[in-house]
Amino acid sequence: MKAPICNVCLKSSDELCSMCEDKLEDGDITETDIKITRILYDLSKEYSSLKDSEIVKVFEMEKVIVIVTAEGDGAKVVGRSGEIVKEVASEVDKSIRVVEKAEDDMDTIKGLLSPAEVESINTVFMPEGKSKKIVVDDEYTGKINLSVEEFEEIIKEITDTPYKLSFE
Ligand SMILES: [Zn+2]
Numbered sequence: 001m002k003a004p005i006c007n008v009c010l011k012s013s014d015e016l017c018s019m020c021e022d023k024l025e026d027g028d029i030t031e032t033d034i035k036i037t038r039i040l041y042d043l044s045k046e047y048s049s050l051k052d053s054e055i056v057k058v059f060e061m062e063k064v065i066v067i068v069t070a071e072g073d074g075a076k077v078v079g080r081s082g083e084i085v086k087e088v089a090s091e092v093d094k095s096i097r098v099v100e101k102a103e104d105d106m107d108t109i110k111g112l113l114s115p116a117e118v119e120s121i122n123t124v125f126m127p128e129g130k131s132k133k134i135v136v137d138d139e140y141t142g143k144i145n146l147s148v149e150e151f152e153e154i155i156k157e158i159t160d161t162p163y164k165l166s167f168e
Contacts (some may be wrong), residue, residue, distance in 0.1 A: 001044050002054035004029045010041040032060040036067060039088055040077070046086050049076040056101050058113035059154050060094075064145040066112070067098045068158055073123075074100040074111070096147060105159045109134060110149055113165075116140035124164070131162045138167040 003010055007022045016024060027050045030039070036058040044050035054070035055077070066089075067086050067155070069077050078085050085096040099111030109118060119135045148165045155163045 001041055001050055005034040033058045039091055043084055043087055053077050061150045064095045064097050066154055068101050071102045072098050074098050097136055101158050108158055113144055116144055131164055133164045133166055135166050135168050141167045147160055
C-alpha cells in the first residue's frame with residue numbers, strides 16, 4: 001500500500017519517523033491522513049486489494065471523510081460491495097466517500113458529487129482571476145454529504161484548479 005506517510009509509519013501505531021514528522025509539521029500531511037491510512041493498512045491484512053492501492057490524501061469534513069486514491073484504485077479501497085469502506089466507517093463513525101485523483105478532473109468531480117449529475121462546467125472571469133463553474137441541478141441541494149465550501153476546498157487541493165460549485 002502507498003500512502004502519504006511512509007511504510008514504517010503505516011505499520012506503527014504511535015510516533016512518526018522524523019521524515020513524516022516534518023511533513024506533518026509543514027502541513028503536507030494531516031492527522032487525518034495518518035489515522036485513516038493506518039486503519040486501511042490494518043485492513044489490508046484482511047483485504048488484499050488494499051495492498052496494491054495508493055492513497056493520495058484524506059480529508060475529514062463535517063459529515064464525511066473523503067479518501068482520495070490514485071487513478072484506477074478507487075474500487076480496491078471501496079472493496080467488494082463496499083465492505084472495506086463499511087469497516088472504516090464503523091471505526092471512525094462517519095460516512096466515507098472514495099474518489100480517484102484522475103487525469104481528467106471531471107472524473108474526480110463526478111466522484112465527489114455523486115449521486116448528483118454535473119450539468120455543465122463553464123469558465124468564468126472574476127476580479128481574482130479565471131475560475132471554472134460547475135453547475136448541478138438544484139434538485140440535488142442538500143443531497144450531497146459535502147457542503148459547497150468543502151467541495152471547493154477539496155477539488156482545489158486535488159486538481160490545483162479553482163472550481164466553483166453552483167446549484168441552479
Ligand atoms: Zn515515516
